[in-house]
Amino acid sequence: MMFLGPGGVNRIRQRLQHDEWASQAADHLLAEANQMLDLLPVHHTLDERKVLLDVARQLAKRVQTLGVAWFVTGDARYRTRLADELVAAAMFPDWNRTHFIDTAEIMAAVGMGRDWIVSFLGTDQRSAIDAALMEFGLVPARESFLLPSAWVRTADNWTIVCSAGSIIAALALRRSQPVLSQQVIDMAVATLSRGLDTYSPDGGYNEGPTYWTYATDYAALAVAALEEAKTLGFHSPDPFASTWRFGKAMTAPSGMFFDYGDNVANPDRCHALGWLANRVRDPEAAAWQQEAPGPPRPFDLVWRADPPAKPTTRRQSAESFIEAGVTVIRSGDLYVALKGGANNINHAHLDLGSFILEVDGRRFVSDLGRDDYTLPGYFSPNARFGYFRTTTAAHNTLVFEDNNQAVAAHAIFLGSCSGIEDFSAAYRIEDPDAPCHFVRAVAVLPGRGVAIADRILPRGDTPVAADWRINTLAQVELNGPSATLTLGNKSVVLRVTGLKGADLAAARVATQPREGDNDAFTRVLCRFRVGGEPAQLNALFAAKPSDENEVAHVGRRLQEWLALLNP
Template sequence: MPPVFHARMRKPLAALFSFLLCSLFFPAVATRAAADDPLLTLRKEHPRLLFTARDWAVFDRRARNRANDPQFDALLAQLEKNARAILGAPALERKLTGRRLLGVSREALRRVLTLAVAHRSTQNDAFLQRAEQEMLAAASFDDWNPSHFLDVAEMTAALALGYDWLHEKLSPETRAIVRRAIVEKGLREGIDSKLRRNSWHRQENNWNQVCLGGLSLGALAVAEDEPALARDMLKAARAGIVNGLRPYAPDGVYPEGPGYWSYGTAYQVLLVAALESALGTDWDLCASPGFLASANTQLHLTGPTGKQFNFSDCGLQSFFDPILYWFSGKLNNPVLAAPPNLKSRERFLPLIALWWPDAGLAPPNTEPGLPLAWKGEGKNPVAVFRSSWTDPNALFLACKAGAANASHGHMDAGSFILEADGVRWAIDLGMQNYESLESKGMRIFGRTQDAQRWTVFRMNNFSHNTLTIDNQPHRVGGRSEFLRFWRDGIIMASEDKSSGVEIDLSPVFAGQVGSVRREISFQPKSRTVFIKDSIEGAAPGAEIRWAMVTKAQIQLSQDNSGGHALLTQNGKQLRAWAGNVDGEKREFEIIPAGASVKNNYDAPNPGTRILIVRAKASAGGSAVIAVELRAGETPR
C-alpha cells in the first residue's frame, strides 16, 4: 500500500525539497555569477590585499609581544633598521638599466612594503610619510616602461599594496593620485591581450604570473572606484593565469629553475592570497597540478650546504624564500619556513612578518618527512638523491633531463651537481647577468638551434656536467627523459644499497648518434656515485667528452686501471676514477672553465676548472665512459 501524506506533512516536506533543490542548484548559479562578475564578493573595506584588518590585528599582538619570540623580534628589528635607512636615501627616479626599469620597480616594492610594516610595528609616522613619498614619486613617472612589462607589473604591485595597506592614513589627494597611476600606467597598459607586448597573457612562464599577478593586485585595490576596469582585468587574469600554472605539472618541477620558481611563484602566491583576502575565493588555482607540491620540490633541490640545484637561468641561491612562509601555513609544514636571511635586500622580506608561524620557526635540522631519493617529471625533469636530510656532511646528488628550448633553459640535459662533507664538488656555473650580454648586442632569448644564446658559454653544453660529442652543441629541440628510477636497490656482494636513474640523452644528440644513455648510481653507505655513459651508433672515431665543472684543486695520476683525480676543497677530499674500457685507456685532464674561443661577452669564471674524460667511438660506433666519484676515501 503506497504511503499516505497528510496535509500537515506537506509543508515540511516541501521545505525539505526546496532546501535540497537550492543546495544543488544555487552553488552552481553562484559560481557562474562570480565568474561573470568577479567583484560580486569583494570585501568593501581596506585593507583587503593579502591581509585583512583581522590579520593586521594578529600582527599587532605579535609585535607587542615580540620579546617572547627572539627570531620574530630580530626580523622586526631588521625591517625597522631597513626602514630607517630608506628615510635617508634619495627618492627613486625613472632611470632605466639598459631596456629595463625593473630594478627601480623592485626597489619601490621593497621600500613600500618595508615602510608600511615598520610603520605598523612602531607607529612612527616618518615611515608612513616616506611610503607616501615613494608612491607619489613612482606615480609621477611618465610611464612604468610598458615595453618591458614586468617593470609595470611590479610597480603596480608596489602601489597597490601601499594604497591598500595605508589607505586610511593616506590623504584623499594622495589616494587619488596613486589610484590614477595604477589605472593609467598599470591596468590600462596591460589589459589588452591582443597587443604584441602583452603576449604574456598566453605564455607559460614567469611573465604570465608576474604580470597578471601584479595587475590583479592593482585591480583589487581600486575596484570600488573603477569597477568596470577592475572587473575586466580580473576576468582577463582568470582566463590567462591557467597558462602560467601549466609548467608546475605534474610534480612541481618549475622548468625555468629554482630562481625563476621564486619569481613566478611569488606573484602566483600574491594573486592567490589577494583573491582569498579580497574575494573569499582562490579560483581553484591551488588545485592546479604541481603548484602546491612545488614548495616541497624546493626542499628536494636544496643540498646539505643549503644551496639549491641552480639549473637553467638561475644563480646560486639558498633555500630561504619569503614566499615559502605562505606555503608553510597553507600546507601546515613548518620546515618550509626557513630562518630568514636578515641581511637580504629581498623585496618580499616584510611579508614574513605577517606570515610568521603561530608556533614560531621549526627547530634546526627538523626532518621534513620526505624521501631520500625523489624524481619529479615535467618539461625539465629532475632526480635527487641524498644520504640524510639532517647531516650537513651528507652525500647529495641532483641531476636533470629535459630540453634546452624550455623557457630560460640551458643545454644541460644529463647534467648533475654533487655535494659531500659540506662541499659542492660538481657545480653549475648558473646564469650570466642579462645586461652584461645585452649591452654587447647579444640577443639571448632565442630558442632556435642557431640562436646567439647558445654561443654564451654558461648557457651551452660546454659549461655543464654532461656529454659533448665532436665538439657540437646539443640539439635544442631534443628532449631527454628518465628511462628508469629506483631507490634502495640491492648491490651484489655489498652491504650498500643503490638508488639511481637512467637518462635517455639520445634526442639531444639527434643526427650524431643512435643512442646515448647515462646511468647514475647513488650509493650512500660507501659515499660513492657511479656514472656510466653508453653510446651507440656514433661515427667511428667520434670524440665523446665527459665533463665535471668544479672549484676544487685537482691532482691527476694514472695506473693500469685507469685515470685518477684527487679533488681538494675546504680541507676535504673527493676522489675520482675513470676506468679503462675494453683495453682502451681512460685518463683525466683539466681545462679552463671558459669558451675555447675568446669573446667580449662571456663572463669570467674565476677559481673554476673542468675535469674532463675523452673517449673515441669504436669502429662499430660504440663507446663507454665510466666514472666513480667517492667522498673522503680512495676509490677501488
C-alpha cells in the same frame, strides 16, 4: 587590508611576543626600514637593457618593508615614507609598458601600498596614485590581454608576474574603477591559471629555482588577493601548494641553489614560504620557512607559519620533479642533483645530463652559471647558444664531436629507486642531431660516495669522439684514471673506469672575450671514442681512493638496473 585579513596587524604584533624567530625577523626588517627613512624616494632610471626592473624591485622592497614596519610598530614615520614612495612612482613619466614585466611589478607594489594606507592618503596623493595605476597599469594591461601580448600566450614567469601585478592593481581600484578593474581581473585570472599549470604535476618549476622564487612570490600574492576577494570564486591548483618542496630540494646543504640554466647559485629568499606552509599544514614546510637561507623578508611576518613542535628532518631522501626535469638525492653529507628536462624551455642551457655534487656543504662539481643578460642577443634564438656558458661544452655532461646538444633534445626520466646502491635515478638523453644517445644514472653509495654511470648508445658504426667532463672550483691532482679534488681541508677522489685508456685530464676553463669570467674553474675531463657497440663509463666520487673493481661493481649494478628500466 590586502594579504592581512581581519585582525592581521594585531596578529603580527601578538606573535612577536612569543615567537623568537619572528621577533628576530622583525628586528632585521626594522633596521632596513630605518635606513630607508634616510633615502630619497625611487626615481625613474632605465638600465642598459632599457628596462625598469631594478627600480621596480627597489620600490617593491621599500613598500613591503616600510608597510610591515608600520604594522609592527605603529610608527607613522614608516607610513608617511611609504606614501612618499607611492607618489614618487605615480610621478614617473611611464612604467615602461614596452617591457611589461616592469609595469607589472610596479603595479603590484603601488596597488599593495595603496591598499595598506589608503585611509591615510591625502586627496592629492590618492588622486595621483590612482591615476597612475589606471593610466600606466590597468589600461596597458587590458590592451596586453586583448592583443594578446606574447606573455599572455605563453606559460612562464612573465605569465605569472604580469598576471599577478594586473590582479593586485585591479583589486586596489575595484571600487573606484569597477568596470575596468573587472575586465582586467577576468582576463588576468584566465592567464594566471595557465601559468599556475606549470607547477603540475608535482610542484616543480621548469625554469629552475631562481625563476621559481620569482614566479612563486607573485603567484602567492595573486592567489592570496583573489581568495580574499571571495566573490571571485578562484581556486589554485593543488600542485602549487606543494611547490615548497621544489624550492627546498633545489637548495643544497651549502645554502646555494642547483644553478642550472640561467639560475644563480646564491638564492633570493622566497617570501611565500609561510603562505605555502599554512596552506598545506605540513610540519616540514613550516620548518623550512625558518631553515631556508637568506635574510627574512617582510612577508615572513605577514605569512608566518605556525612552527612545528618538532621540526622534521630527513637524513636521506630522493626527489624527482618530472616536468621540471630534475632529480635531487641527499644522503648524510652528500647532495647530488641531476638535470633532465628539455633544452627548449625558457632560460634553459644546452645541458641535459649535467649535475652538481656537494660533500659536507662544499660544492665539488659546479655549474658555471648564467652569463650577462646584456650580452647582445643573449635571449635571441640565433645568438644565445653562441655564448660559451649556454653551450653543452660548458656543462658537466657528455659532449659528442665537440657539438652542442640540439635545442630540440630532451631527457626522459626513467625512474628512481632505493634498492640499487641506496638511492638511484636515471635519465635517457635523446638528441635528434647527435651521433649517440646516452642514459645517465646517478647513485648514492652509503659510506662510499656518489656514482655516475653513462650508458652510451651509438647510432652507427663510425667511431665518435666523446668527452666526459665536469667543472670544479677545487684544486685538482691527477693520477691516471683518478683525480683528487680538494676544497679547503676536504678532499674527494674521482675514479673513472669502463673504457680502455680513459685517463683524466685537467685544464682551466677558458674565458671568452666580453663573456663571464671562468678563470676560477678547472675542467676535469676524460676523452675517448665510441662506436658500434654500446659502451659504459663509470665515475665514482668518494672520500678515499676506489680501486677499479669497486667502481666496476657499482657500474654493473647500475647497468643491470638500467637494463630493467630501459631494455
